[in-house]
Amino acid sequence: xxxxxxxxxxxxxxxxxxxxxxxxxxxxxxxxxxxxxxxxxxxxxxxxxxxxxxxxxxxxxxxxxxxxxxxxxxxxxxxxxxxxxxxxxxxxxxxxxxxxxxxxxxxxxxxxxxxxxxxxxxxxxxxxxxxxxxxxxxxxxxxxxxxxxxxxxxxxxxxxxxxxxxxxxxxxxxxxxxxxxxxxxxxxxxxxxxxxxxxxxxxxxxxxxxxxxxxxxxxxxxxxxxxxxxxxxxxxxxx
Numbered sequence: 673x674x675x676x677x678x679x680x681x682x683x684x685x686x687x688x689x690x691x692x693x694x695x696x697x698x699x700x701x702x703x704x705x706x707x708x709x710x711x712x713x714x715x716x717x718x719x720x721x722x723x724x725x726x727x728x729x730x731x732x733x734x735x736x737x738x739x740x741x742x743x744x745x746x747x748x749x750x751x752x753x754x755x756x757x758x759x760x761x762x763x764x765x766x767x768x769x770x771x772x773x774x775x776x777x778x779x780x781x782x783x784x785x786x787x788x789x790x791x792x793x794x795x796x797x798x799x800x801x802x803x804x805x806x807x808x809x810x811x812x813x814x815x816x817x818x819x820x821x822x823x824x825x826x827x828x829x830x831x832x833x834x835x836x837x838x839x840x841x842x843x844x845x846x847x848x849x850x851x852x853x854x855x856x857x858x859x860x861x862x863x864x865x866x867x868x869x870x871x872x873x874x875x876x877x878x879x880x881x882x883x884x885x886x887x888x889x890x891x892x893x894x895x896x897x898x899x900x901x902x903x904x905x906x907x908x909x910x911x
Contacts, residue, residue, distance in 0.1 A: 683713055687723050692731030695823075699739025700746065701799045706735070707791070707826065714830035729827040736788065736819035737812075740798040744811055747802025755803065767875060773888065774877050776804035781814040788818035805888035 682690055691706075691713045698706035710732045717723035755764060776783070780801055787797030801811050879890065 683716055684722060687713070688727040688731035691728050692735035695732050695735035696739030696742070698795055699736050699798060700743040701795050703795060706732075707794070710823065710827055711830045714827045715834065718831040718834060725827060725831040728831075729823045732823035732827055733819045736823060737816055740784075740815045740819070741812070743798030744802035744806075744808065744815075747799035748805070749802075751799055751803040770875060772804045774873065776801060776806045777877070780804070780806040781810060784811055784814040785818040788815075788822045 691709050694704050694709040695706035698704040710728065713723060713728045714725060717725045717728060755769075759765075783793070784797050784801055784806075787793030798811075798815070
């Protein structure tokens with residue numbers, strides 16, 4: 673694989689630091705090619721022997737975890753304040769905000785883990801998790817697992833098998849991205865169709881007002897009732 677001379681100079685001077693920094697910045701929601709930097713550094717390490725692959729992979733893991741955690745808390749604080757400031761224009765009622773929190777409570781782990789392998793989700797998953805009040809300890813667990821698997825697969829794979837596997841991993845990323853887009857569209861269609869029912873379920877799971885700097889609804893201490901009451905329909909009109 674032909675390497676750009678500017679990139680080679682940057683890698684030779686900064687090596688793993690450059691990889692970790694790029695991955696961290698991307699994980700905070702800023703569109704920086706962190707995955708490309710990881711794969712390029714791993715390919716260069718395999719071709720030249722001038723970089724340590726263990727340092728590259730470790731830097732990518734640390735960068736992913738650190739950047740995602742920064743993105744998580746940005747979403748929890750600044751992101752929520754921005755959403756509340758534009759709540760009317762975004763058509764986000766309190767019930768819809770609770771629905772987002774409820775869905776991340778149920779499925780946030782999958783979004784955080786698999787989002788590490790999809791370009792757009794890799795930049796947004798942590799912000800969305802923080803914005804939707806995902807439990808931080810649970811977020812950290814799936815974040816760390818995703819970072820380790822992703823950095824090891826892409827870094828070590830490119831280092832050992834070279835450009836052939838790197839291209840294959842890129843193609844896999846494209847397929848996953850298309851699959852994620854289809855899944856998001858399908859989820860939006862289902863959510864729109866059953867919005868009121870899902871909102872009622874979220875309301876029972878997360879009763880009370882949105883509180884705290886991150887606007888997190890308190891969780892119900894008991895089981896979620898399966899039925900919707902007439903009072904719920906009257907009190908929380910659709911929309």
